[in-house]
Amino acid sequence: MPLFKKGSKAPTPETPRSVGEVKGEEFALKLSYVAKSSESVRLQNTPGVPARLARMLQGCAQGEPELIEPYPVELNAASPFIFKMPGAPEWLTYHRKRSPIARHALVVLEGTDAVDLAFDTLVCGLLEGETDTSGYPDFGAIVGGVASHWDEMSGDLIVRAVVGYGGKGVRGDTDRNASRAMAGVFNNILADEYAMGVVTVERPTLANKQGGPACSHCGFNSGHERAFYCPKCGMRMGG
Numbered sequence: 103m104p105l106f107k108k109g110s111k112a113p114t115p116e117t118p119r120s121v122g123e124v125k126g127e128e129f130a131l132k133l134s135y136v137a138k139s140s141e142s143v144r145l146q147n148t149p150g151v152p153a154r155l156a157r158m159l160q161g162c163a164q165g166e167p168e169l170i171e172p173y174p175v176e177l178n179a180a181s182p183f184i185f186k187m188p189g190a191p192e193w194l195t196y197h198r199k200r201s202p203i204a205r206h207a208l209v210v211l212e213g214t215d216a217v218d219l220a221f222d223t224l225v226c227g228l229l230e231g232e233t234d235t236s237g238y239p240d241f242g243a244i245v246g247g248v249a250s251h252w253d254e255m256s257g258d259l260i261v262r263a264v265v266g267y268g269g270k271g272v273r274g275d276t277d278r279n280a281s282r283a284m285a286g287v288f289n290n291i292l293a294d295e296y297a298m299g300v301v302t303v304e305r306p307t308l309a310n311k312q313g314g315p316a317c318s319h320c321g322f323n324s325g326h327e328r329a330f331y332c333p334k335c336g337m338r339m340g341g
Contacts (some may be wrong), residue, residue, distance in 0.1 A: 135268035137216035138280055139249070140288040142303050145161070145259040146291040146296040147252070154263070155225040158290040162283065163227030167247055168204040180219075182209040202237035203228050207245040210266035210277050218266060218305065219252045229283040241269045244280050244341060248287060253303065260303050261294075263287035 129309045148154075151171050171182055177196060181189035182205075197205055207226040209216040215225055224247065231243025238244055246265030253260055265284045267276050291297065 107156060117173060133269060136214055136277070137214040137264065137266035138284050139216050139245075140144065140263040140291075141300045142251070142260050142262045143288075143291045143294075144298045144301045144303075145260055145261055145272070145291075145294055146298065147257050148296055150330050151250075151259060152225070154294060154296075155223070155248050157293065158261070159225060159227055160259070160289065160290065162229055162286045164229070164341050165203075165227060165288055167225050167227040170200070170204060170219065170226065172221055172223060173219045182201060182212050203233065203239060203245060206239050207247075207266065210245060210268060211249075211264055214266065215305055216266060217249050222249045223251065224264075226264075229287075230279055231267075234302060242276050243267065244276065245310070246280075246283065246287070248291060251305070258298070260301070261291050277302065310335075 145154075153329075156167050156169070163283040172198070177192055180196060182193050183190060189292060199210065200208075208217075208219075210225070211220065211226075226245060226247035228239060229244045229246055232240050233243070234240055244265055244267045248261055249264045250259055250260070250261040250262070263284045265280045265287070267280055294302075
């Protein structure tokens, strides 16, 4: 049986397109994270530091803030980004029990180097915005709180306000709201009864991640030999 009626013409086959002529849709996921950090404030070394840091978020954070202490020395390579191995699995394992807000805050603040948990202690929470059904901050939410470390020479506590936001899309007014949130936390730091004023202090660096003495009080490895005070608990090394 003929495939075409008598007198009709068979369709002319289309000429195959070259690779450069193929049409298609493009898809992309654009993630953008932004963090801000205030000036540092020097505070006297007194008992009850975790509670004092948490009080600095009163009136600024929604709900109870979460305390995140420095990493153990064996986790100095931990990273919130999946392409960094073996740091990513270590990071996920170590933070698996934290709240979605704290994990999101760590992704933003660690990912932008605003916080370094090799030395910093972070007290964080949701400062502005809402969460989705799984508890994670939405694209316009602002997270953050206070980051602190011990001055290895004087033993004083150095505290600064840190905020972060971002992800898939960012609202236009988020940057202004983040600056306002950071100012609120910074004012609470200055209002602490043991605050001694604004200082310019370089953040600690690890000269040798395995070569420093371990604190006799908490076991934290200082990372280098020049530390007189433990970067984690603030106690005098060897004392």
